[in-house]
Amino acid sequence: MKHVLLGxxxxxxxxxxAELVRLLRQQNYDVRVVMTDSAMKFxxxxxxxxxxxxxxxxxxxxxxEENAMGHINLxxxxxxxxxxxxxANCIAKFTHGLADDLLSxxxxxxxxxxxxxxxxxxxMWHNLATQDNIAQLSQRGVSLxxxxxxxQACGETGLGRMSEPCDIVAALHAPEQILLNKKLLITAGPxxxxxxxxxxxxxRSSGKMGYALAxxxxxxxxxxxxxxxxxxxxxxxxVHVIMVETAAEMYSSVMQHVAxxxxxxxxxxxxxxxxxxxxxxxxxxxxxxxxxxxxxTQDIIACVASLANKPFTVGFAAETKNLEHYAQDxxxxxxxxxxxxxxxxxxxxxxxxxxxxxxxYWRDGNTNxxxxxxxxxxSQLLALISERYHAKNSA
Numbered sequence: 001m002k003h004v005l006l007g008x009x010x011x012x013x014x015x016x017x018a019e020l021v022r023l024l025r026q027q028n029y030d031v032r033v034v035m036t037d038s039a040m041k042f043x044x045x046x047x048x049x050x051x052x053x054x055x056x057x058x059x060x061x062x063x064x065e066e067n068a069m070g071h072i073n074l075x076x077x078x079x080x081x082x083x084x085x086x087x088a089n090c091i092a093k094f095t096h097g098l099a100d101d102l103l104s105x106x107x108x109x110x111x112x113x114x115x116x117x118x119x120x121x122x123x124m125w126h127n128l129a130t131q132d133n134i135a136q137l138s139q140r141g142v143s144l145x146x147x148x149x150x151x152q153a154c155g156e157t158g159l160g161r162m163s164e165p166c167d168i169v170a171a172l173h174a175p176e177q178i179l180l181n182k183k184l185l186i187t188a189g190p191x192x193x194x195x196x197x198x199x200x201x202x203x204r205s206s207g208k209m210g211y212a213l214a215x216x217x218x219x220x221x222x223x224x225x226x227x228x229x230x231x232x233x234x235x236x237x238x239v240h241v242i243m244v245e246t247a248a249e250m251y252s253s254v255m256q257h258v259a260x261x262x263x264x265x266x267x268x269x270x271x272x273x274x275x276x277x278x279x280x281x282x283x284x285x286x287x288x289x290x291x292x293x294x295x296x297t298q299d300i301i302a303c304v305a306s307l308a309n310k311p312f313t314v315g316f317a318a319e320t321k322n323l324e325h326y327a328q329d330x331x332x333x334x335x336x337x338x339x340x341x342x343x344x345x346x347x348x349x350x351x352x353x354x355x356x357x358x359x360x361y362w363r364d365g366n367t368n369x370x371x372x373x374x375x376x377x378x379s380q381l382l383a384l385i386s387e388r389y390h391a392k393n394s395a
Contacts, residue, residue: 004029004172005078005110007103008048010038012153013085013119013162017043020084020165021051027169032074034058034103036090060102075109080172083107084145085119085162088130094142095133117145117168122158145171175379178386180221185261185311186214187254187268187300189229191247195292196279205269207231209316209356212378213265214239220382225261227253229268247271247297254300263312263389266301273297305335312389317341327361338362338388340381362388 004024008017017033024031033048033056045056057074083090083103090104094116099105107114116137124130125147138144146163163171188210192200207228214226215236224239227250235241242257244250247270258264273294305313315336317327320343327341340358357371358381369380 001028001030003077003079004031005074005081005106005112006031006033006052007081007083007086007090007106008033008035008039008043009083009085009087009090009103010036010042011085011087011119011162012042014039014042016162016165017084018047018051020168021048023165023169024172025051025053027173029172032057032077034074034106036101036103057102060105072109075106075111078106078110078112080112081106081110081114082117082168082172083115084117084168086116088118088120088124088127091116091118091130091133091137095136113143114141115143115145115168115172117162118147118160119162120147120160121152122156122160125158125160143171175216175220177221178383179217182222182262182389183225183260184217184222185225185227185254185258185264186210186217187227187229187250187264187266187270188214189231190269191229191250191271192245193247193271193274193297194278195275196281196283198282201271201273201275202230203269203271205229207233207268208354208374209378210265210267211236212374213267213382216375216378216382220386225257227257227268229270247274247300251298251300251303254304258304258307258311259309261311263314263385264301264304265314265316265385266304267316268300269318270300271297299334301336302334310335312337312385312392314338314340314385318344320344323359324361327359331361331363337392338385360384 006021008014021031031052032054033052035045035056035058049056093104094107097108099108145168147159148161148163149159150161151157152160189207190203190205192202194200211233214224218224218236218238226239227242227244230245242253244253250268250270274297276293276295301315304310313336315330315334317330317339319326319341323341323343327339331339338360340360342356342358355371355373356377358369358377360367369377
């Protein structure tokens with residue numbers, strides 16, 4: 001269990017500290033809280049004590065502490081020092097080495113990693129003094145979380161809002177850089193195959209799995225290119241996103257970018273068939289029955305896996321029955337390195353769901369990832385892909 005020393009300073013965002021402590025405890029962190037005098041004007045120590053399960057610390061010289069040196073004892077205990085919110089005032093104190101209260105003294109004493117989550121008015125954030133202070137702290141190895149842009153308590157809008165507690169916890173829980181400097185191509189979402197100017201053929205894929213893979217791969221150090229069909233998801237940060245619509249467009253974009261990739265994950269639900277003819281005008285009703293001529297689309301993952309210098313290739317299989325049989329067949333027939341298979345049409349998981357489960361196969365093994373949220377599932381799958389990639393390339 002990791003020990004998090006949470007420093008809370010005097011800003012309106014201090015009210016978010018309660019949720020932050022709750023989420024940290026939920027992630028199995030042991031949390032102890034240090035508050036400045038001004039922080040206690042925004043949120044009571046009793047609240048943080050109840051949530052953390054430990055007495056809150058605020059005095060630099062506390063006679064009740066063993067050897068009256070609480071700051072030394074806390075510094076030795078901490079695995080992480082997190083300051084959220086971090087006001088402009090406390091950032092200035094940290095930068096210039098002032099130590100006039102418990103938190104600023106701890107900042108100088110701790111030997112563990114330090115994270116700060118700034119929170120202040122947008123004009124204060126953009127002030128050159130603040131920016132110089134942030135730059136100096138970053139150069140000294142202090143990690144910055146946020147701030148974010150949005151409406152502020154003062155009524156203004158801009159950069160300076162403290163990151164949300166869930167994002168702060170996620171930053172502390174950042175994955176290992178197991179894909180550092182690897183180039184990774186990911187496809188995601190559905191394709192749309194037009195029938196006429198009004199209608200198209202598509203499927204129920206939301207793109208959530210592919211986008212989760214792109215987001216987590218970037219956090220693991222990969223240089224990610226995401227080729228996406230039509231979705232309503234926000235684009236992942238620091239990822240090169242290419243939007244396409246049809247299977248033909250996705251095929252063309254993949255083949256254009258695949259040559260320089262170390263790995264490819266084909267998470268998109270690409271249409272197997274497309275209309276043989278796209279009508280230029282809206283198709284009108286023509287009786288009770290109608291016949292539609294379709295032709296096969298290019299099998300993108302099979303084309304990639306057949307390249308002379310193919311990347312490490314990972315496919316997906318969504319099935320309604322006989323999951324292992326169809327997944328193993330696709331793995332062998334398409335010359336894939338790994339296939340991740342899941343059942344769709346069930347009560348839980350599959351298309352357009354926040355959760356999923358995967359049965360994963362490779363040439364000489366398999367594993368099962370139980371039902372969980374797609375971000376966690378993406379992390380588990382990427383860890384396996386990294387392991388199998390390195391095993392193949394070291395053989």
